[in-house]
Amino acid sequence: xxxxxxxxxxxxxxxxKLMQITNHIKAMPGIITAAAFMGTDNNKAxxxxxxxxxxxxxxxxxxxxxxxxxxEDEASVEAAIVRYQFALDEQDTGSETGAPAPRSxxxxxxxxxxxxxxxxxxxxxxxxxxxxxxxxxxxxxxxFSDNVPIEQEIxxxxxxxxxxxxxxxxxxxxxxxxxxxxxxxxxxxSGPVGIVGASGTGIQQxxxxxxxxxxxxxxxxxxxxxxxxxxxxxxxxxxxxDVLEDDDQTKVIVLISxxxxxxxxxxxxxxxxxxxxxxxxxxxGGDKSFVDGQEYAAANLEQGAAMAVALAAGKEPGSDxxxxxxxxxxxxxxxxxxxxxxxxxxxxxxFSGGSLAAEALLELNEYISPVTSxxxxxxxxxxxxxDKSSGHTVIDMGDDYFTQxxxxxxxxxxxxxxxxxxxWADPEVAVILCDVVLGHGCHPNPAGALAEAVKEARxxxxxGVTVVASVCGTEKDPQILSVQEALLKEAGxxxxxxxxxxxxxxxxxxxxxxxxxxxxxxxxx
Amino acid sequence: xxxxxxxxxxxxxxxxxxxxGDSVKAAGSDSVQVDWRPPAQGDAELINILLALxxxxxxIGKANEKAVEKVLAAQPVWIDVGPALDVIPGFTPDTVLxxxxxxxxxxxxxxxxGAVIGALIFEGRAKDKDEAVALAASGTLKFxxxxxxxxxxxxxxxxxxxxxVIVVENKTDGNLAYSNFNSEKNRKAxxxxxxxxxxxxxxxxxxxxxxxxxxxxxxxxxxxxxKAITARALQMGDECHNRHVASTSLLLREMMPTLARLDLxxxxxxxxxxxxxxxxxxxxxxxxxxxxxxxxxxxxxPMSTMVTAMARNGVKVGIRVSGLGEKWFTAPAPPIRxxxxxxxxxxxxxxxxxxxxxxxxxxxxxxxxxxxxxxxKLVGGTVAEAxxxxxxxxxxxxxxxxxxxxxxxxxxxxxxxxxxxKVVDTGILPKINTGIAHRQPGYGIVGAGITEIPMECFVAxxxxxxxxx
Numbered sequence: 001x002x003x004x005x006x007x008x009x010x011x012x013x014x015x016x017k018l019m020q021i022t023n024h025i026k027a028m029p030g031i032i033t034a035a036a037f038m039g040t041d042n043n044k045a046x047x048x049x050x051x052x053x054x055x056x057x058x059x060x061x062x063x064x065x066x067x068x069x070x071x072e073d074e075a076s077v078e079a080a081i082v083r084y085q086f087a088l089d090e091q092d093t094g095s096e097t098g099a100p101a102p103r104s105x106x107x108x109x110x111x112x113x114x115x116x117x118x119x120x121x122x123x124x125x126x127x128x129x130x131x132x133x134x135x136x137x138x139x140x141x142x143x144f145s146d147n148v149p150i151e152q153e154i155x156x157x158x159x160x161x162x163x164x165x166x167x168x169x170x171x172x173x174x175x176x177x178x179x180x181x182x183x184x185x186x187x188x189x190s191g192p193v194g195i196v197g198a199s200g201t202g203i204q205q206x207x208x209x210x211x212x213x214x215x216x217x218x219x220x221x222x223x224x225x226x227x228x229x230x231x232x233x234x235x236x237x238x239x240x241x242d243v244l245e246d247d248d249q250t251k252v253i254v255l256i257s258x259x260x261x262x263x264x265x266x267x268x269x270x271x272x273x274x275x276x277x278x279x280x281x282x283x284x285g286g287d288k289s290f291v292d293g294q295e296y297a298a299a300n301l302e303q304g305a306a307m308a309v310a311l312a313a314g315k316e317p318g319s320d321x322x323x324x325x326x327x328x329x330x331x332x333x334x335x336x337x338x339x340x341x342x343x344x345x346x347x348x349x350x351f352s353g354g355s356l357a358a359e360a361l362l363e364l365n366e367y368i369s370p371v372t373s374x375x376x377x378x379x380x381x382x383x384x385x386x387d388k389s390s391g392h393t394v395i396d397m398g399d400d401y402f403t404q405x406x407x408x409x410x411x412x413x414x415x416x417x418x419x420x421x422x423x424w425a426d427p428e429v430a431v432i433l434c435d436v437v438l439g440h441g442c443h444p445n446p447a448g449a450l451a452e453a454v455k456e457a458r459x460x461x462x463x464g465v466t467v468v469a470s471v472c473g474t475e476k477d478p479q480i481l482s483v484q485e486a487l488l489k490e491a492g493x494x495x496x497x498x499x500x501x502x503x504x505x506x507x508x509x510x511x512x513x514x515x516x517x518x519x520x521x522x523x524x525x
Numbered sequence: 526x527x528x529x530x531x532x533x534x535x536x537x538x539x540x541x542x543x544x545x546g547d548s549v550k551a552a553g554s555d556s557v558q559v560d561w562r563p564p565a566q567g568d569a570e571l572i573n574i575l576l577a578l579x580x581x582x583x584x585i586g587k588a589n590e591k592a593v594e595k596v597l598a599a600q601p602v603w604i605d606v607g608p609a610l611d612v613i614p615g616f617t618p619d620t621v622l623x624x625x626x627x628x629x630x631x632x633x634x635x636x637x638x639g640a641v642i643g644a645l646i647f648e649g650r651a652k653d654k655d656e657a658v659a660l661a662a663s664g665t666l667k668f669x670x671x672x673x674x675x676x677x678x679x680x681x682x683x684x685x686x687x688x689x690v691i692v693v694e695n696k697t698d699g700n701l702a703y704s705n706f707n708s709e710k711n712r713k714a715x716x717x718x719x720x721x722x723x724x725x726x727x728x729x730x731x732x733x734x735x736x737x738x739x740x741x742x743x744x745x746x747x748x749x750x751x752k753a754i755t756a757r758a759l760q761m762g763d764e765c766h767n768r769h770v771a772s773t774s775l776l777l778r779e780m781m782p783t784l785a786r787l788d789l790x791x792x793x794x795x796x797x798x799x800x801x802x803x804x805x806x807x808x809x810x811x812x813x814x815x816x817x818x819x820x821x822x823x824x825x826x827p828m829s830t831m832v833t834a835m836a837r838n839g840v841k842v843g844i845r846v847s848g849l850g851e852k853w854f855t856a857p858a859p860p861i862r863x864x865x866x867x868x869x870x871x872x873x874x875x876x877x878x879x880x881x882x883x884x885x886x887x888x889x890x891x892x893x894x895x896x897x898x899x900x901x902k903l904v905g906g907t908v909a910e911a912x913x914x915x916x917x918x919x920x921x922x923x924x925x926x927x928x929x930x931x932x933x934x935x936x937x938x939x940x941x942x943x944x945x946x947k948v949v950d951t952g953i954l955p956k957i958n959t960g961i962a963h964r965q966p967g968y969g970i971v972g973a974g975i976t977e978i979p980m981e982c983f984v985a986x987x988x989x990x991x992x993x994x
Contacts, residue, residue: 012562016542040567062567063952101560103951104920108538108557115557116533119549121541126563129572129950130540132579139538144545152576177535180554183545187552219531243531411542440548478551 001032001070002077005056008065008088012038014122016407018065021087023414025069028083030076034069036084038062040123042404105130106137119182120169121145127170128152135159135167142182143169143224146400150231153224157235166239172222173200173354176207183222184410186439187476191216192312194250196240198225198258201353201437202284202301204472205499206254209305209323211474212497215312218249230261234268241271241279252311254280254304256355259377269294280307284358300359302498324497329505332494336466337512344430344464345517347371347510348423349394350416352409352446353472353499356435357396360503364433367507368392368514374399389423392510394433410442417453424457424465430513431466433506435499438473438484447471447484451491458492466509467493470502564950571949571984574991578946581828581994585946588829592847593924593942595823596831596887600696601815602748606740608732610686613674613703617686621645621661622671624682624880625838626853630661630668634839636718636875639966640681643720647728648685654720672834672845675821676703677813677880679806680716680962681839688728689736693751693814695822702818704810706731709960710803712866713969716879717962734793735800742783749779751815752928754808755889759929759939764897765812766881766890767958767973772808777801813880816887823847823942830990831923832943835886835955835978839878839962844982846945849989856981861961863974864903875964877976882957888926888941891956891975892918896931896939900958903974914956915940921947921955945990948983 018036025034035050037043039060048054052068060066067084071077102108109115118134120127124147131141132155141160148170160167168175168182174197175182179190186204188211195217197203203220210217221243223236237255244250253275260268272279272294280296282304296311298304302323310317347368351357357375364371373394374383383393386401397409397416409416416434423429436447443449454467469488473481485495496502537556539546546556565571578585610616621644623637633641642657651657660666671682678684682705690703708727713719715728743749754775761771777798784794801807824833829847836843843853858876865871884890894900894914901911915931918940925938943955954977961972 014542014561016544038563038567062563102557102920103560103562103917103953104947105538105540105559107920108540108559112536112538112555112557114533115536115538115555117535118538118540119545119556121539121545122561122563125569126567126572129564129575129579130561132576132582134538134540136582140535144541155580177531178533180535180537180552181548182535182537185548247531440551441542441545 001072002074003052003068003070004077004081005052006067006081006084007039007060008067008085010063011065011088012063013065013088016411019407019412021084024087025080025083028076028080030072031080032070032072034067034080036065036067039064039066046404105133105139109137109139116140117142117177117182119144121183124148124170128156131156131167132159135163135165138163138165140166141168142175142222143167143172144183145169146171146403150226153226154232157232161235161239166221166243167236168222169224172224174203174220175222176217176220178219181440184437184439184441185220186211186472186474187478188474189216190218192218192249192251193308194218194244194247194253195220195256196223196237196244196253197221197256198223198227198237199256199284199355201435201472202256202282202355202359204353204437204439205301205356206256206282206305208472208474209302209498210309213305213309213323215309218247219244225258228258228260228264228268230263234260234264237268238271241275245275245277250277252278252280252308254282254308256282256284256301256304258284278311280304280311284355300363300500302500324501326501329508332505333508333512336494336509337516340430340513340516341427341464342516342518343427345510345514345519346428347392347431347433347506348389348429349433350419350423351394351396351435352398352413352416353435353437354396354398356437356472356499357394359499360433361394363500363503364392364394364507367504367511374401389426395419410437410446413443413446413449417449420450420453421457421460424461429465431468431506431510433502434467434469436469436471436484436488438471438477438479438481440478442479444479446479447487451487451493454491454493468496468502468506468509469493470496470499472499562952566952571987574987575946575950577991578994585828585830588826588848589831589923589942589944592823592826592829592831595698596819596942597924597926597928598697599752599819599822601693601702601751601818602696603691603743603751603811603814604694604748605692605744606689606736607692608687608736609684609690609703612690612692613676615674617667619665620667620669620686622669622674622676622678622682622684623838624671624678624680624878625836626841626843626855627670628668628838628840632840634875634878635965636878636962637681637683637839639718639720640683640715642966643715643724643728644683644685644688646720647725648687670836671880672836674703675701675817677817677883678705678716679707679809679813679881680879680960681718682880683715687732689732689740691810691814693811693818694748695818698822700818700821702814702821704814704817706735707804707806707810709806709970710800711969717960717969718966719969720967730796735797738784738789738793738797741787742780745787746780746783749776751811754779755812755815756929758808759889759893759896760932762897762899764890764893764900764958766809766884767960768897768900769806769808769812772812773801773805776808776811809881812889813883816883816889819887820883825850828994830945832886832945835882836880837877837882839875842877842978842982844978844986846986846990849986849993852989854982854985854989856979859976859979861959861972861974861976863961863972865961865972866970869963869971873963873971875962877959878962879959881959882978885955885957886943888922888939889929891958892922893929893931893939894956894958895934903958917953918956920951921953945983945986948980949987952980954978954980
C-alpha cells in the first residue's frame with residue numbers, strides 16, 4: 001500500500017467542493033481511500049487519528065489544501081494526484097468575463113445593487129467576522145455556519161438589533177424568505193403561514209407538511225438553536241415575530257421552540273400573547289412548560305403543521321389533530337415483528353437532520369426505553385461511544401462531531417451509508433430508523449444513497465432488519481418526493497409521510513420485538 | 526432594513542457553499558458569490574484582533590473618514606524650487622536623506638550606497654568613491670529617511686544639501702512636501718546607485734541651470750496645480766508612478782509660455798526641453814511630492830487605520846499609519862517580478878527600493894493600473910489583469926477618489942486610503958509598480974516590474990493598533 005500527501009498552497013476551497021473532487025478520485029482503480037481538506041489544526045488532528053503522518057502535513061496552513069491518498073501501488077496514487085491537481089485547477093479558472101470575482105462581502109454587495117442579505121456558510125471559526133462585515137454593509141445575515149462561539153452570537157445579534165437587521169443563526173440550516181430558499185430549504189407553495197424556528201430541519205419538515213396539506217408558507221425565518229437561551233435572550237426570535245406580525249401575507253405564525261431560558265420564555269410568551277395573529281407553538285426538546293397555557297400548543301411538527309393549516313383556513317384545530325391518518329399501521333407492525341430472530345431487539349436511528357433526530361428521540365421514548373443519543377439532553381443518556389451504538393440508540397450524524405472538516409450528511413450521505421452497514425451487521429438490531437431530507441442545498445439523490453446501502457447490507461448480512469424512513473420533501477423539490485420515496489420502497493424500506501409517524505411505527509415494531517426477544521422476559525419494558 | 530428584506534425578494538451575497546447561491550438563483554432571485562478565503566489567512570490570533578477592533582467599528586470608521594477626507598480634499602500645488610539646505614526645515618550640510626524606513630550606512634544596499642557616494646562627490650565632500658565611503662562610515666553624516674523631513678525620493682532617495690528640491694504645498698491645509706529632481710535621463714542614474722561623471726554632470730546641471738530656471742518660472746506662475754495634471758494624465762494612459770509620458774508633457778506645456786517669456790539663455794531653455802524630452806520619468810518626483818503633501822494631511826488622526834506612507838530602502842519595507850504616530854512597521858524588502866533589461870538577469874536585481882510607493886499610498890500608481898494598461902506589459906500581463914489590479918485594490922481601501930477617474934472603468938475613482946484592517950482581513954497586498962536597481966553600486970537601472978508590500982508590515986501595525994486601544 002502506498003500513502004501520499006500533497007499540498008496546494010493558498011487555494012481555499014470549501015469542504016463540499018473538496019468532497020466532490022475526492023469522490024471522483026475514490027472511484028479510480030487502485031485507490032483505497034482519498035481525502036482533501038484545508039490544513040487547519042482540527043483537520044490535521046482528525047487525519048492524524050485516521051492514521052496519516054502529522055509530520056507530513058506540517059507545512060500546510062488553514063489556507064492550504066492537503067490531499068491525502070492511499071492506493072494499492074505507486075502508479076494509481078500518482079494518477080490520483082494528477083487527477084486531483086487537474087480538478088483543482090479547473091476550480092481555479094474564475095468567471096467567464098475574466099473580471100475577478102469579488103473577494104469580500106462588501107465588494108460583492110457593490111456588484112449587486114440592493115443586496116440585502118448575506119448567506120454565510122464558511123467554517124465557524126471564520127464566520128462571525130464575515131457576519132460582522134455583512135451587518136456593517138447593511139445586510140441581513142443568514143448564518144448557516146455552526147461552531148460560532150456564543151459570545152460572538154450575542155455581539156452579532158445585539159449589533160443587528162441596533163442596526164435593524166436580522167441575524168438568522170448561527171447554525172441556522174434553513175430559511176425561506178419570500179419563496180427564496182436559504183441554505184437547506186424545500187420548494188414549498190407560497191401561502192399564509194409564517195414560521196419562526198430555532199431549528200433547521202424542523203423548519204423543513206414543517207414547511208413541507210404545510211405544503212403537502214395544501215397550504216403554503218409566507219416566510220420561514222431561522223434563528224439558530226441558541227437564540228432562546230437567556231444568554232442570547234431571543235433577540236432574533238423576537239425580531240422575526242415582529243416581522244411576521246407586520247407582514248400582510250402572514251395570517252398564522254408557527255413558532256418552533258427549543259428549551260428557552262426563564263427570562264426569555266417570559267418575554268417571548270408575552271410577545272406571542274400580544275400578537276394579533278394566531279400563533280402555534282411547537283414544543284421541542286424537553287421542556288413542556290414553554291407551551292403550557294398556550295392557546296395552540298403542538299406536540300410535534302406534524303401536529304403543528306395541521307394546526308397552522310386549519311387556522312389559516314379559518315378553522316379551530318382540536319388538540320389531537322394530526323396530518324395523516326394512521327390506518328393500516330397495525331398490519332405493518334404484525335408483519336414486521338412476525339418471525340424476527342430472538343436476538344433482534346434494538347432500534348438504531350441514523351439521522352441527517354438534527355431536529356428530526358430530536359423529534360424522533362422524544363417520540364421513541366413513548367415506546368422504548370432507555371434510548372441513548374449523542375444529542376440527548378440528559379447527560380446520563382448521552383451515547384458513550386458516538387462511533388459505536390449499543391442498545392436503543394439515536395445518532396444525529398449532522399452533529400459537530402461528524403461534520404468537523406467534512407460536509408453535512410444532508411450533502412454527503414455516504415458516511416451514514418457506512419454506518420448503516422455497521423448497524424445492520426449487529427445481530428441485536430431489529431429496526432433502523434432514518435430520515436431523508438430533500439430540497440435545495442441537499443444531496444441530489446439522498447434516498448438513492450440510502451437505498452443502495454440497504455441493498456448492500458441485506459446482501460452482506462441477510463434479512464431480519466426493518467428499515468423505517470420518512471422523506472422530508474415536496475414534489476416541487478429538485479429530487480422529487482415521489483421519486484425518492486419510490487427508491488426507498490423498492491429497496492424494501494417502510495416509508496411514512498412524516499418523521500414522527502415513522503418514529504411511532506419504528507418504536508412500536510421495536511417495542512414488540514424487544515418483548516418477544518431473548519431480553520424480553522429478563523428486562524421489563 | 527429587515528422590513529425591506531421581507532417586502533422585496535432577498536438579494537443575496539453568498540459566502541461559502543456555492544450551491545446555496547445556485548438555489549437562490551433557481552428561485553428567481555439574485556446571488557453574487559464571494560471568492561472567499563479565510564480572514565487573516567486563517568490566523569486565529571489575528572482574527573481575534575480583528576474581532577476585538579470590530580467593537581470600535583464606529584470610532585475607527587469616523588477616524589478613517591476624517592483621514593481620507595483630508596486626503597481627498599488636499600490640493601497639492603508646486604510652488605517653488607530651492608536647494609535642500611535652504612528650503613527643507615532642519616536640513617544641515619551633513620544631512621543625507623535616503624528612501625524608506627531608517628537604515629544605517631553599514632546596512633544600506635548596494636545601489637543606495639552608490640547614490641550616497643555620488644552625492645558626496647557632487648557635494649565636494651569626497652573626490653572619489655574611496656573617500657566617499659570613508660566619510661560615509663565616519664559617523665559625521667546624519668543619515669535620515671526622507672519621510673522624516675516631509676520629503677520623498679525615488680529609488681535610493683538620496684538628497685543632500687545643495688541639490689535643488691521641488692516644494693509642494695497642500696493649499697487646503699498649508700503643509701509642505703519636498704522631492705528632488707528626477708535623475709533618470711540615463712539608465713545609469715544617481716537614484717539607481719550610479720555615480721560616474723555622466724551622473725555628476727546631470728547633478729551639476731540640475732543645480733546650476735534647471736533648478737534656478739524652473740524655480741523662477743514656477744514662482745512667476747504663482748504655482749502649478751499638480752492635482753489637475755495628475756487627473757488629466759490618468760485619463761491619458763499614465764498611472765503616475767512608473768509611466769509619466771502624458772504628465773511630463775502636460776507639465777512642459779503648462780510652463781512653456783512662462784519659460785519662453787522669462788529672459789533665459791536660449792541654449793539653457795533648449796537643454797531643459799531636451800532633458801524633459803529624453804526623460805520619461807521627469808514628472809515622477811512631482812507626482813511623489815504631491816502625494817506626500819496629500820498623505821501627510823491625513824496623518825495623525827487618532828484611531829485611524831489608514832496607511833499614510835509606504836516606503837522601501839532596498840533592505841526593508843516600512844509603512845506608517847495615520848493613528849499610530851511616527852513609527853515604522855517594517856518587513857524585509859521583497860524581490861520584484863518584472864522585465865530585466867538585457868544583459869541583466871534577476872540575480873542582478875536589488876530588492877524593492879524607493880519612496881515612490883507614496884503614489885500607491887495615495888491611490889495612484891499600481892492602484893490606477895486600469896488607467897495605464899500598457900504597464901502590465903512589464904509582467905507579461907493582460908489588459909483584464911490591469912483592470913483587475915485597480916478593482917482588487919478597492920477591497921483594501923477606504924474611499925474612491927472622484928478627482929482621479931479612470932475612463933475605461935466608466936470613470937470609476939481610484940481606490941484610495943489603504944486600511945490595515947482590510948489588508949490583514951483579505952490577505953490582499955497593495956500592489957506596486959517600480960523600477961529595479963542593480964544590486965551593486967554604480968550600475969543604475971536594470972529593469973522594471975511589479976511587487977507587493979509584505980503582509981508583515983500590516984500585521985505589525987494592526988497589532989500596535991490593537992494594543993493602543
